[in-house]
Amino acid sequence: MSVLSAELPPSRTDGQPWDSDGEPDLYAVILRDGSEVYRTPVVQNSTHPEWRAAExxxxVRPDSVLRFELWDEDGMVDQPVGAEEVTGVPSSALDGGNWVVRFQRNAFLRLAARxxxxxxxxxxxxxxxxxxxxxxxxxxxxxxAAAGLREGDRIVALDGRRVQDLGEIQSHQxxxxxxxxxxxxTVERDGSSPSTITVSPGAVYSAR
Known part of the structure; x- marks a missing residue:
C-alpha cells in the first residue's frame, strides 16, 4: 500500500488559514485495528501534498479495520485535519489500483494498493x-509456520542428515x-522427544 497524495480545501471550517503562515504542514497516519502501523513524512506548506516513497x-484481513488520519504539524500541538475508518481493502483495489479515502469538507487521501x-x-x-x-x-x-515451526524450536536434522554433520554452509543450503x-x-521442542516436520515449497510474503 502506498500513500500517494492528499487534497484539502484552502482554509479551515471557520475560514481561517491552516497555519499562521498560510498553508498546512501535512502528514498521514495509518492505523490497523487500533494500532499505528505507518506515518508518512511531513510535507511542508501545501494543501496538495504528494508522497513519492510512502509505501x-x-x-490486511477482510475484517481488518483501517483508520486513515490527516494531521497538520503545528509547533507544540499537531492539529487533526480528518479521520476515516474502512474495513479491509476495497475490492476494486485488491489486485492493484488506486483508491480514495474521503474526509469531511472535500478533503481526501489518495492511496495505491498492489x-x-x-x-x-x-x-x-x-x-x-x-x-x-x-x-x-x-x-x-x-x-x-504453516508446517508447525515456531520460535525456540531446535532443528537437529534436515532430510535425515544431522546438523552437526552438515556444518553451517550445508545447513543453510x-x-x-x-x-x-x-x-x-527433525525438531526438538521444549525438551520433548524429536519429531519430524515436512516443509513444502510455497511463497513468503514479508509484511507488518
Missing part, C-alpha cells in the same frame, strides 16, 4: 549452533532447498 507492506511481492523458501529466521539450528522467528503464513522441494526437518 508499506501490510497484512499485490505483495513473493519470495520462496521457508520464511524462517534461524541461528546456527554446533548440533542444531535455533528458530528465531517464523513468518506468519509462510511455509515454515538444506534449509534453502525448501524453495523448490519438500524438506523433512
Amino acid at each position: 508499506i507492506t501490510l497484512r 499485490p505483495p511481492e513473493a519470495r520462496y523458501g521457508m520464511g524462517v529466521t534461524f541461528e546456527v549452533h554446533e548440533d542444531y539450528l535455533r528458530v528465531l522467528a517464523a513468518e506468519p503464513g509462510a511455509p515454515g 538444506a534449509m534453502d532447498r525448501a524453495s523448490v522441494r519438500p524438506v523433512v526437518l
Whole structure:
C-alpha cells in the first residue's frame, strides 16, 4: 500500500488559514485495528501534498479495520485535519489500483494498493549452533509456520542428515532447498522427544 497524495480545501471550517503562515504542514497516519502501523513524512506548506516513497507492506484481513488520519504539524500541538475508518481493502483495489479515502469538507487521501511481492523458501529466521539450528522467528503464513515451526524450536536434522554433520554452509543450503522441494526437518521442542516436520515449497510474503 502506498500513500500517494492528499487534497484539502484552502482554509479551515471557520475560514481561517491552516497555519499562521498560510498553508498546512501535512502528514498521514495509518492505523490497523487500533494500532499505528505507518506515518508518512511531513510535507511542508501545501494543501496538495504528494508522497513519492510512502509505501508499506501490510497484512490486511477482510475484517481488518483501517483508520486513515490527516494531521497538520503545528509547533507544540499537531492539529487533526480528518479521520476515516474502512474495513479491509476495497475490492476494486485488491489486485492493484488506486483508491480514495474521503474526509469531511472535500478533503481526501489518495492511496495505491498492489499485490505483495513473493519470495520462496521457508520464511524462517534461524541461528546456527554446533548440533542444531535455533528458530528465531517464523513468518506468519509462510511455509515454515504453516508446517508447525515456531520460535525456540531446535532443528537437529534436515532430510535425515544431522546438523552437526552438515556444518553451517550445508545447513543453510538444506534449509534453502525448501524453495523448490519438500524438506523433512527433525525438531526438538521444549525438551520433548524429536519429531519430524515436512516443509513444502510455497511463497513468503514479508509484511507488518
